[in-house]
Amino acid sequence: MFQKFLKDIKKYSRYAAYSAKAKLKSEVANSYLNWLWWILEPLAFMLIYTLIFGVVFNAREPYFPVFIFIGLTMWNFFNKTMLQSVRIVKNNKAIVSKVYLPKYILSLVQIGVNGFKMCVSMVIVLGMLVFYKVPVNGNALYAVPILITFVLITFGASCFLLHYGVFIEDLTNVTNIVLRLIFYLTGIFYDVMKRIPAPYNAVVGKCNPIAFLLSSMRQCVLYGKTPGRKLLLAWFVFSLLLCMLGVRKIYKNENSYVKVI
Amino acid sequence: MEERKAIEVTDLVISYKNFKKTSIKKSLLQFKRQKAENFVAVKGISFYVREGEILGIIGKNGSGKSTTLNALAGIFSPDSGVIDLKGHSVSLLSIGVGFQKEMTGRENIVLSGMLLGFSEAEVKAHEEEIIRFAELGDFIDMPVRTYSSGMYSKLAFSITAILETDIMLIDEVLSVGDQRFKKKSYKKMKSLISNKDRTVVIVSHNLNTLTELCDTVMWMHDGEIKKIGPPKEVLDEYVAYMDK
Numbered sequence: 001m002f003q004k005f006l007k008d009i010k011k012y013s014r015y016a017a018y019s020a021k022a023k024l025k026s027e028v029a030n031s032y033l034n035w036l037w038w039i040l041e042p043l044a045f046m047l048i049y050t051l052i053f054g055v056v057f058n059a060r061e062p063y064f065p066v067f068i069f070i071g072l073t074m075w076n077f078f079n080k081t082m083l084q085s086v087r088i089v090k091n092n093k094a095i096v097s098k099v100y101l102p103k104y105i106l107s108l109v110q111i112g113v114n115g116f117k118m119c120v121s122m123v124i125v126l127g128m129l130v131f132y133k134v135p136v137n138g139n140a141l142y143a144v145p146i147l148i149t150f151v152l153i154t155f156g157a158s159c160f161l162l163h164y165g166v167f168i169e170d171l172t173n174v175t176n177i178v179l180r181l182i183f184y185l186t187g188i189f190y191d192v193m194k195r196i197p198a199p200y201n202a203v204v205g206k207c208n209p210i211a212f213l214l215s216s217m218r219q220c221v222l223y224g225k226t227p228g229r230k231l232l233l234a235w236f237v238f239s240l241l242l243c244m245l246g247v248r249k250i251y252k253n254e255n256s257y258v259k260v261i
Numbered sequence: 262m263e264e265r266k267a268i269e270v271t272d273l274v275i276s277y278k279n280f281k282k283t284s285i286k287k288s289l290l291q292f293k294r295q296k297a298e299n300f301v302a303v304k305g306i307s308f309y310v311r312e313g314e315i316l317g318i319i320g321k322n323g324s325g326k327s328t329t330l331n332a333l334a335g336i337f338s339p340d341s342g343v344i345d346l347k348g349h350s351v352s353l354l355s356i357g358v359g360f361q362k363e364m365t366g367r368e369n370i371v372l373s374g375m376l377l378g379f380s381e382a383e384v385k386a387h388e389e390e391i392i393r394f395a396e397l398g399d400f401i402d403m404p405v406r407t408y409s410s411g412m413y414s415k416l417a418f419s420i421t422a423i424l425e426t427d428i429m430l431i432d433e434v435l436s437v438g439d440q441r442f443k444k445k446s447y448k449k450m451k452s453l454i455s456n457k458d459r460t461v462v463i464v465s466h467n468l469n470t471l472t473e474l475c476d477t478v479m480w481m482h483d484g485e486i487k488k489i490g491p492p493k494e495v496l497d498e499y500v501a502y503m504d505k
Contacts, residue, residue: 015375019361022372026363026404094359099352099376100335255338258331259277 005247008102016105020112027113038120045072053189061191063222066128070221071188073121074214077114078154079179084110085158086165086172090261097261103254104247107158115151125221134222142220142227149232150213152239159246166257186211209235267349267428267460268310268333273342275303275328302328304484305342310477315454315461317475317492319468319499325484326464330430333462349427349460352377354418362406366397366416369405373420387423394449395419396442415442422449429453431463468496 028034046069053059053068061067088106089096096103129136165171185204187195192205192215205211206228212235216227277300303325310316318326331337332344334353360369370391374384392401395416400408408416421429431450454461454474465471471478471492478495480487488495 014381015372018368018375018381019372022361022364022368026361026365026368029404092359095361095376096359097331097336098334098359099373101376255336258336 001248001251004251008105012101012105015101016108016112019109020116023109023113024116038117039124042069042072042076042121042124049189059190063132063134066125066132066134066222067218068189069121069128070125070218071186071214073118073125074150074217075183075186075188075210076121077118078150078210079183080114081107081110081154081158082161082175082179083172084114085161086175088162089166089257093261097258102250103162103257104155104159104250107155107162111151111155111158129221135224136221137224139220139224139226142232143217145232145236146213146217146220146227149236149239150210152243153209153213153235156239156242156244156246159243159250163246163249163253166260182208182210186214188214191215206231209238265312265347266309267312267314267347268462269343269345269347270309270333271307271343271345272305273303273307273329273332273344274301274305274340275325275332275337276301276340302484303332306481306484306486307342308479308486308489310460310462312460313457314477315463315475317471317478318462318464318481319466319471319478319496320481320487321503324481326481327432329481330432330462330464333428334430346428350378351428351430352421352424352426353430354421354432360405360413360417363404365404366395366401366408367392369416370420374424377421377424377426379424384424391416391419391423394423411439411442415446418446422446422453425453425459427458428460428462431461431465433465468500472496 028037031037033040046065049068049072050065054064084091085107088110089103092106095101096106128134161171161175185208186192192211193201195201196204205215212228212231216232219225220227306329308316318329320326328337330353332339333346334351336353359373361372364372367388370388371381371384374387375381395401395412395418397412397416400412405413405416451474453459463471463475475492477489478492479489480495480499488498
């Protein structure tokens with residue numbers, strides 16, 4: 001299976017890249033402010049949350065706007081990819097019913113699109129780090145393995161949603177609810193470790209991979225601390241496993257998708 | 262000269278079973294598992310197509326023609342049996358080819374071409390030819406959702422007709438567009454089909470088309486092959502059967 005996967009990735013990676021690029025282009029082609037939206041949207045949301053939680057609820061995290069911005073950036077990537085995955089086969093019916101392609105390629109295209117937006121936001125984060133004069137040290141380099149793990153987990157999970165989304169009609173509703181729950185358990189605008197009472201904070205902070213990866217990211221970039229390396233490695237292994245199982249599931253079943261949609 | 266087979270199908274069975282959509286509400290409310298309906302669309306057929314041969318498939322609606330064609334294109338996997346394409350590239354041409362509605366015609370040409378197994382450069386080399394053949398003019402840089410249905414199928418036809426694959430599977434699309442384009446596409450199709458290196462499988466209800474173009478005709482009935490042989494013989498029998 002692994003060889004087949006490599007072969008398919010090689011064969012379809014150009015397609016996925018071109019498709020993601022064309023999608024990004026078409027997304028902005030008809031809007032007024034064009035690609036500026038990729039910057040404006042996350043910035044606007046950051047302002048809203050900073051206002052609500054920084055001023056109204058009086059949050060005390062240092063560098064609060066950057067804190068929120070990192071959270072939002074990563075969350076948006078995860079959230080959008082998950083939601084799109086559920087209906088992705090149906091939405092691409094026109095292609096899927098005309099030509100064979102490994103169905104997880106559809107997922108990869110979405111990850112490419114959302115990932116590009118995440119990268120734009122990450123560049124803004126860099127700008128903010130300079131603007132707020134955040135003292136950054138070598139630990140910030142942990143951002144790279146954290147992001148890799150994060151993308152892998154997203155891909156693995158999206159494979160499963162893609163598969164079940166074909167067969168279960170109302171999976172969208174359930175996904176919405178579960179995602180909202182994860183949203184609040186991830187601490188986009190608060191620190192899970194500080195706000196949730198012990199011992200639950202450790203449970204949420206370590207067993208929810210999104211919360212863990214997100215807070216690790218903040219720890220290493222904003223506060224110059226070393227993230228939990230063992231746990232990071234564990235989640236990395238887990239995400240690889242998840243991807244493998246997800247891809248295997250799709251390979252096993254993908255040819256019956258067309259019969260259902 | 263030794264005949265080389267381009268497609269070899271052995272004991273092909275395709276069924277639609279167990280794959281009913283479900284919802285969480287349904288599965289909660291029903292304690293008994295729904296009995297899986299097993300509809301066998303293709304019941305163990307075997308046939309082969311020689312290289313350069315043109316095979317026509319005829320049969321009444323729901324006899325498994327399109328299912329067979331989809332299986333040949335690799336979109337359905339056979340439940341049992343083997344489809345051997347001997348390493349040939351294959352493209353399926355049918356009504357309303359898959360376009361991404363938000364993207365421009367030009368981008369869709371490249372995407373479709375890449376899915377057919379061509380590289381970006383190869384597609385780009387044929388791009389102008391495709392655009393010219395499709396007669397879309399300036400619309401080629403507009404999102405496909407703005408196209409009329411005629412333009413849509415003209416573009417679809419042009420892509421498959423000009424990006425040539427070894428095996429072409431054609432599902433009822435010998436007539437797209439207006440009268441003029443119809444003539445043109447028919448002519449193009451004929452010249453494509455009569456290329457000795459190209460293997461073609463056509464599904465059609467048009468008796469004239471089949472008689473004129475095909476070397477062999479296969480008559481499918483309820484998922485089985487009723488008769489396979491020279492066009493005239495098979496079609497006469499088919500017409501007699503249908504008129505009964």
